[in-house]
Amino acid sequence: MAHVDCLIRNVSWEDRNCDLLIGEGRVLELAEAGTVATPAGTSGTEIFDAAGLTLLPSLIDAHVHLREPGQEYKEDIASGLSAAAGGGFGQVMAMANTSPVNDNASVTRFMLQKAAESFAHGPWVRPVGALTVGLLGKELAAAGELARAGCVALSNDGLPVENTELFRRAMEYAADFGLKVIDHCEDPWLGKGGVMNEGEVSSRLGLKGIPTVSEAMQVARDILLASYLDLPIHLAHISCRQSVELIAAAKERGVEVTAETCPHYLLWDESRVEGYDTSVRVNPPLRTRDDVLALRQAVRTGVIDILVTDHAPHAAHEKEVTFADAPSGISGLDTALSLTYELVRSGELEFADISRLWCWNTASIFGLPANRMRPGDPADFVLFDPDLAWVATAGALLSKGKNTPCLDKEIPGRVMAHFLGGRAVFSRLETITLKRP
Ligand SMILES: NC(=O)N[C@@H](CC(=O)O)C(=O)O
Numbered sequence: 001m002a003h004v005d006c007l008i009r010n011v012s013w014e015d016r017n018c019d020l021l022i023g024e025g026r027v028l029e030l031a032e033a034g035t036v037a038t039p040a041g042t043s044g045t046e047i048f049d050a051a052g053l054t055l056l057p058s059l060i061d062a063h064v065h066l067r068e069p070g071q072e073y074k075e076d077i078a079s080g081l082s083a084a085a086g087g088g089f090g091q092v093m094a095m096a097n098t099s100p101v102n103d104n105a106s107v108t109r110f111m112l113q114k115a116a117e118s119f120a121h122g123p124w125v126r127p128v129g130a131l132t133v134g135l136l137g138k139e140l141a142a143a144g145e146l147a148r149a150g151c152v153a154l155s156n157d158g159l160p161v162e163n164t165e166l167f168r169r170a171m172e173y174a175a176d177f178g179l180k181v182i183d184h185c186e187d188p189w190l191g192k193g194g195v196m197n198e199g200e201v202s203s204r205l206g207l208k209g210i211p212t213v214s215e216a217m218q219v220a221r222d223i224l225l226a227s228y229l230d231l232p233i234h235l236a237h238i239s240c241r242q243s244v245e246l247i248a249a250a251k252e253r254g255v256e257v258t259a260e261t262c263p264h265y266l267l268w269d270e271s272r273v274e275g276y277d278t279s280v281r282v283n284p285p286l287r288t289r290d291d292v293l294a295l296r297q298a299v300r301t302g303v304i305d306i307l308v309t310d311h312a313p314h315a316a317h318e319k320e321v322t323f324a325d326a327p328s329g330i331s332g333l334d335t336a337l338s339l340t341y342e343l344v345r346s347g348e349l350e351f352a353d354i355s356r357l358w359c360w361n362t363a364s365i366f367g368l369p370a371n372r373m374r375p376g377d378p379a380d381f382v383l384f385d386p387d388l389a390w391v392a393t394a395g396a397l398l399s400k401g402k403n404t405p406c407l408d409k410e411i412p413g414r415v416m417a418h419f420l421g422g423r424a425v426f427s428r429l430e431t432i433t434l435k436r437p
């Protein structure tokens with residue numbers, strides 16, 4: 001009999017009132033409330049009553065920018081992981097556009113070391129190595145070295161690879177080491193210097209636009225390459241209908257393509273730029289209402305496989321400039337679950353979609369551990385209060401990046417506690433205290 005760590009009573013799971021028994025950091029049993037007995041003779045068992053709270057697996061974010069090394073004034077690994085813990089994310093895949101770039105084992109090891117120093121029991125950083133040296137698109141980074149050091153995927157995110165021959169070799173090289181390529185789909189020329197979606201609104205506002213075809217063209221290129229090479233590809237932050245249609249057609253033909261989008265593309269359109277609010281400057285840009293509707297449909301039907309934050313924290317002073325001068329990016333880890341829950345409340349998603357889009361599919365795509373609520377799974381879970389709304393004040397956001405359109409707005413649903421390996425790594429509940437070494 002496994003040693004029992006705790007019993008969570010009366011938690012809501014798939015609309016049923018359940019008890020969750022945890023032992024040795026793993027799920028022992030999840031069953032109808034009252035039917036799970038605390039095994040006799042076990043010591044140290046803690047019992048929590050979670051009435052009113054809903055159970056979720058700990059979430060995985062496959063696309064974050066943690067800024068360390070090099071831009072710690074925007075975010076560092078400790079603050080980024082605090083935001084992850086409080087936001088319900090137990091694993092975050094950290095992009096390589098740090099300074100220096102994560103294109104070699106010493107940077108990867110540094111990131112993992114920093115993460116372990118700040119959170120010995122998770123949340124976990126899963127580094128994404130650079131596809132090319134310095135992200136410069138000139139020469140391939142050492143994929144084997146990056147894989148051995150702990151990178152879980154490769155990407156040139158932020159700086160798309162222009163040279164198609166090099167990109168093809170990168171896909172082949174990554175596959176040799178079992179790593180997936182995550183591509184930031186943006187044609188380097190079309191819309192170069194653009195700051196918002198190209199169309200009627202950009203003309204009216206006098207801002208240079210980025211056309212949807214800039215993204216869709218690279219999506220098409222990647223799909224054709226994946227099909228030709230018979231290799232998988234994962235497409236980052238998809239923002240428009242054209243891309244969705246290409247991905248749907250490719251999946252139908254059996255091409256191994258997977259894709260992600262972010263809560264901001266599901267909630268907001270380009271009209272948010274009307275007030276020149278720099279918090280909505282993001283790359284790719286917010287698109288039209290029609291694109292938003294296509295993306296919502298795509299996440300419901302599985303054409304888009306997962307949600308990610310593309311957490312891109314920036315300092316307040318950097319966003320306090322004109323729209324055209326502001327850096328692109330939205331801080332997302334603190335608010336992602338609430339924004340997703342907003343889509344559930346408005347009927348765009350089902351509550352069950354949260355586990356699928358933010359955990360299970362992500363784990364499958366990148367080969368990461370996940371809690372599927374079966375005996376033996378890691379006891380990585382979130383206790384979520386769907387009825388508690390909160391105001392996303394600067395103080396309430398644990399990330400250093402306060403650059404979110406939600407700032408000072410009320411958003412629904414709150415993470416009340418977050419467990420990894422059966423230990424609380426975050427708690428707002430008096431009854432659940434953190435166990436730090
Ligand atoms: N998504 C963004 O708007 N910004 C990202 C880079 C990127 O992915 O383009 C960043 O690192 O700030």
Ligand SMILES: [Zn+2]
Pocket residue numbers: 157158184236237283284
């Ligand atoms: Zn990107």
